[in-house]
Amino acid sequence: MARHLYSCPLRWSDMDAFGHVNNAVFVRYLEEARIDFMWRLAPGEGSASFSGGSVVARHEINYLRPLVHRHAPVTIETWVTKITAASMTVAYEVKDDDEVYVRASTVVVPYDLEAGRPRRITAEEKAFLEAYRDEPGDAPGAPEQGEAVAA
Structure with missing residues (x-):
């Protein structure tokens, strides 16, 4: 199973009054990584996937x-x-060489902007996603339901 790696710069404005990256900023970090994964790595030259x-x-x-x-x-x-007919679950770890700061997951639904409704995952998209697939219980970084975390 392959993992996509995204190098995410930290911005001075990401810090909050307590001197650490604000919790809401992590959602933006995850979005940047997910977009880089899904659109930049979409299969095929000129492919309409994703x-x-x-x-x-x-x-x-x-x-x-x-x-x-x-x-x-x-x-x-x-x-x-996870890959279903009309959604995918993307897992993440935000980390450096020594520490894991965040484990997260996002359920993403492909959407037909012109029709204004969700759409199914294409065969090409599914083939691309399968190369990065790992079962939640098998992936060491995948968040588990109700996982205890450090404060």
């Missing part, structure tokens, strides 16, 4: 430890834990 739009149906984020501002980027590993 270009029609998508919507987030659900986020689950487990904050494991504070991340303070620094000049070095963090790595966001992205992989797929």
Whole structure:
């Protein structure tokens, strides 16, 4: 199983009054990694895969430890834990060499912008996603339902 790696820079404005990256900012980090994964890596030259739009149906984020501002980027590993006919679940770890700061998952629904409704995942999209698929219980970084986290 492959994982997509995204190098995410930290911005000074990402910090809150407590001196660490604000919890809401992590949603933006996950979005950047997910967009990089789905659109930049979409299969085939000139492929329309993933270009029609998508919507987030659900986020689950487990904050494991504070991340303070620094000049070095963090790595966001992205992989797929579930594929259905009309949705996919993307898992993430926000980390560096020594620490995992966040484990998260997002349910993404492909969306037909012109028709204004959800659409099914194409065969080409499914083939691409399968290369990054790992079962939730098998992936060491996948968040588990009700996982205890450090405060």
